Amino acid sequence: MSMTPIIAPPAASVIVGLASVAALALALPLLSRKVEENLEPFFLVLGAGAVTISGLWSRSLVVEALKAPVMIGSLPLGIFQVVLAVGILIHYFNRPFCEAVLRLVRILGPRAFVFALIALFGLLSSVISVILAACLLAEIIAGLPMAKADRVSLIVAACFAAGLGACLTPVGEPLSTILVAKLAGPPHYAGFFFPLRHLGGYLIPGVFGLAFLAAVKLGPRIAVQGGEHAVEYAETLGAVVLRAAKVFVFVAALILLGEGFKPLVVWYFGGIPAGALFWLNSVSAVLDNATLTAIEIGPSLALPQIVGIVMGLSIAGGMLISGNIPNIVAAGRMKIRMKEWAKVGIPVGLAVMAVYYVILFIF
Numbered sequence: 001m002s003m004t005p006i007i008a009p010p011a012a013s014v015i016v017g018l019a020s021v022a023a024l025a026l027a028l029p030l031l032s033r034k035v036e037e038n039l040e041p042f043f044l045v046l047g048a049g050a051v052t053i054s055g056l057w058s059r060s061l062v063v064e065a066l067k068a069p070v071m072i073g074s075l076p077l078g079i080f081q082v083v084l085a086v087g088i089l090i091h092y093f094n095r096p097f098c099e100a101v102l103r104l105v106r107i108l109g110p111r112a113f114v115f116a117l118i119a120l121f122g123l124l125s126s127v128i129s130v131i132l133a134a135c136l137l138a139e140i141i142a143g144l145p146m147a148k149a150d151r152v153s154l155i156v157a158a159c160f161a162a163g164l165g166a167c168l169t170p171v172g173e174p175l176s177t178i179l180v181a182k183l184a185g186p187p188h189y190a191g192f193f194f195p196l197r198h199l200g201g202y203l204i205p206g207v208f209g210l211a212f213l214a215a216v217k218l219g220p221r222i223a224v225q226g227g228e229h230a231v232e233y234a235e236t237l238g239a240v241v242l243r244a245a246k247v248f249v250f251v252a253a254l255i256l257l258g259e260g261f262k263p264l265v266v267w268y269f270g271g272i273p274a275g276a277l278f279w280l281n282s283v284s285a286v287l288d289n290a291t292l293t294a295i296e297i298g299p300s301l302a303l304p305q306i307v308g309i310v311m312g313l314s315i316a317g318g319m320l321i322s323g324n325i326p327n328i329v330a331a332g333r334m335k336i337r338m339k340e341w342a343k344v345g346i347p348v349g350l351a352v353m354a355v356y357y358v359i360l361f362i363f
Helices: 012-031 033-037 039-054 059-067 079-108 110-128 130-142 148-168 174-182 194-221 237-260 262-269 274-285 289-296 303-316 325-334 338-362
Strands: none
Touching: 012 033, 012 039, 012 237, 012 262, 012 338, 033 039, 039 237, 059 237, 079 110, 079 130, 079 237, 079 325, 110 130, 110 148, 110 194, 130 148, 130 325, 148 174, 148 194, 148 303, 148 325, 148 338, 174 194, 174 289, 174 303, 194 303, 194 338, 237 262, 237 289, 237 325, 262 289, 274 289, 274 303, 274 338, 289 303, 303 338, 325 338
């Protein structure tokens, strides 16, 4: 993430401008069908607007926004290539893939299948990366014989779980990578297993809890009796490429949004108590949670503060499509609109945050 220095507190005009951008990001996708259908360019415009209002344009930021979708660290392999490669493979091998999934549903039973699917990919996201986990989850769930509303609920639960599980290692997603990098020195000396050691006791039960609730509620809604078949695959090769391009634009837009909002986050989040910050980090439903991690996490924080910040960011990121990489990937594959996602994601996210707030800050 670009780390443009913020020297002076933001002017009133900057605060008003950024607040307006945040309001538009939250409201317009829910109120306007045209915006909802063009979410990627809409967020790109908002990101450019936020950077312009903050006066933080730089060559390095533009380069970073262009590199982020196609690179992980120094490796030339990013979300764009993963989404494109998985999409092409499924395009050509969709039938055997879906038949294998349905056979597994019949062998395990719908409830056990849903539980295993969410729990497995939730934990695997920390090993194979949340990007690949989200691609595979979306392809599996998109083909299940369920009503669309139930498929939306299932993928939202799965993405919440993947977002939590990905934080267990630095391999999973940028949030945990940045966390370990920022705490590598004294007094925490964070290494590869730092997130698992200090956050695993909260993250892993969350993954299994989401898997259990989804299995109980949504498992029976998979139709597997008789000669049921997977949902017919209808994506053209051109649609697969376009979807990967939209993901590229969305990720670049989130980089710009995160940079543009730095003046507000740096100056007004720094002195907020941990319990309040836990709830304020629900802004990661719109902003890139890796950017917020880079700004909020530092070696001077005590371990309970670090745990509270990471938990707030990782949970809230599941509430809207724009909040997390797996959401963007899954929504693009399954053609889920922001309003459809929010209808499920916001209540689930607020409920999960409330549970963790009680655990982290009351008990």
